[in-house]
Amino acid sequence: xxxxxxxxxxxxxxxxxxxxxxxxxxxxxxxxxxxxxxxxxxxxxxxxxxxxxxxxxxxxxxxxxxxxxxxxxxxxxxxxxxxxxxxxxxxxxxxxxxxxxxxxxxxxxxxxxxxxxxxxxxxxxxxxxxxxxxxxxxxxxxxxxxxxxxxxxxxxxxxxxxxxxxxxxxxxxxxxxxxxxxxxxxxxxxxxxxxxxxxxxxxxxxxxxxxxxxxxxxxxxxxxxxxxxxxxxxxxxxxxxxxxxxxxxxxxxxxxxxxxxxxxxxxxxxxxxxxxxxxxx
Amino acid sequence: xxxxxxxxxxxxxxxxxxxxxxxxxxxxxxxxxxxxxxxxxxxxxxxxxxxxxxxxxxxxxxxxxxx
Numbered sequence: 001x002x003x004x005x006x007x008x009x010x011x012x013x014x015x016x017x018x019x020x021x022x023x024x025x026x027x028x029x030x031x032x033x034x035x036x037x038x039x040x041x042x043x044x045x046x047x048x049x050x051x052x053x054x055x056x057x058x059x060x061x062x063x064x065x066x067x068x069x070x071x072x073x074x075x076x077x078x079x080x081x082x083x084x085x086x087x088x089x090x091x092x093x094x095x096x097x098x099x100x101x102x103x104x105x106x107x108x109x110x111x112x113x114x115x116x117x118x119x120x121x122x123x124x125x126x127x128x129x130x131x132x133x134x135x136x137x138x139x140x141x142x143x144x145x146x147x148x149x150x151x152x153x154x155x156x157x158x159x160x161x162x163x164x165x166x167x168x169x170x171x172x173x174x175x176x177x178x179x180x181x182x183x184x185x186x187x188x189x190x191x192x193x194x195x196x197x198x199x200x201x202x203x204x205x206x207x208x209x210x211x212x213x214x215x216x217x218x219x220x221x222x223x224x225x226x227x228x229x230x231x232x233x234x235x236x237x238x239x240x241x242x243x244x245x246x247x248x249x250x251x252x253x254x255x256x257x258x259x260x261x262x263x264x265x266x267x268x269x270x271x272x273x274x275x276x277x278x279x280x281x
Numbered sequence: 282x283x284x285x286x287x288x289x290x291x292x293x294x295x296x297x298x299x300x301x302x303x304x305x306x307x308x309x310x311x312x313x314x315x316x317x318x319x320x321x322x323x324x325x326x327x328x329x330x331x332x333x334x335x336x337x338x339x340x341x342x343x344x345x346x347x348x
Contacts, residue, residue, distance in 0.1 A: 030346075030347060030348030031346040031347060031348075032346040032347050032348045033346075033348075034346070040346070053347055053348055054344040054345065054346065054347045055344070055345050055346070055347025055348075056315070056342045056343070056344060056345070057342055057343065057345045058290040058291065058340065058341065058342055059290075059314075059341060059342065059343040059345075060290065069310075069313060069343065069344075070344060070345060070346060071312065071313030071343065071344045072312075072313070075312075075313075081344065083344065084347050084348070086347050086348060096317065096320055099315075099317070099322045100315040100317060100322065100340065100342050101315070101344075102315075102322075103315035103316075103322050103324065103325075104313055104314055104315035104342060104343065104344060105313065105344060106312075171348065172348075220348035221348070
């Protein structure tokens with residue numbers, strides 16, 4: 001899987017669109033908690049992602065710029081940046097942070113995150129809906145991080161969000177897709193892309209999300225905190241392709257009992273009847 | 282020298298009278314930086330003509346790694 005251009009699509013990676021961007025990879029990656037900048041960049045390359053999240057934080061202007069900033073290296077690599085409102089607990093904080101992100105990154109995209117408390121890191125959906133309404137009215141393209149509640153997902157779409165991003169499990173938990181049926185219900189009724197955000201812990205979680213039919217998966221800790229982040233990024237890329245291809249292929253129906261794959265006619269018999277106790281020798 | 286006091290990223294700082302937002306941002310930060318004054322975004326083009334007033338709350342933010 002060594003591509004000269006890491007952004008070149010692999011078989012199974014078909015271009016898709018989100019908020020006016022055309023992307024090859026259906027993986028969106030966070031840029032946090034990596035052991036080093038180099039590992040981050042190598043992992044992003046290995047994943048094939050074209051869209052990565054960043055946070056906005058106060059920076060001491062007296063410190064000045066020491067070397068290349070994160071912004072510079074990500075943009076140099078041709079990555080699209082998705083500013084988030086991580087760490088915001090109220091709609092008001094989230095709206096101001098989104099405005100700062102739009103100004104700093106010159107993008108109207110925002111990953112809207114309004115957190116209820118620090119222990120669960122679950123979305124505060126009341127504040128989320130208020131912030132989403134305000135940001136849509138201010139011309140943002142809002143990608144809201146939300147619960148796996150199909151009703152809230154629908155409401156966010158009605159407000160005018162360009163995607164909905166239900167969680168698989170709490171942020172950083174790595175618990176996988178805890179309620180696959182809800183994710184499927186959200187996808188079935190959505191007219192905008194559905195992106196599973198948070199909860200993915202390993203490749204099979206990502207594959208499962210795609211088998212449910214979602215359009216993309218956003219992950220961070222699963223890659224960043226793997227023992228070998230670059231290898232995990234590669235695994236996630238393969239899982240995304242496998243899950244998406246399996247979804248498109250259409251899985252076989254599940255059966256309670258077995259069904260023979262080889263023909264029963266013309267097989268060698270010894271007078272033994274099914275259900276009889278076999279004697280050997 | 283006459284100074285005023287304003288909050289820069291949450292910390293009180295003494296600034297020369299006439300200091301503009303442009304003076305607060307290192308020139309090498311050409312891109313990837315945003316400034317808010319009293320919770321209102323000030324576009325880059327207006328930094329040089331926006332003086333800091335006494336008691337202003339100024340936020341200077343940049344993208345950092347995030348999920």
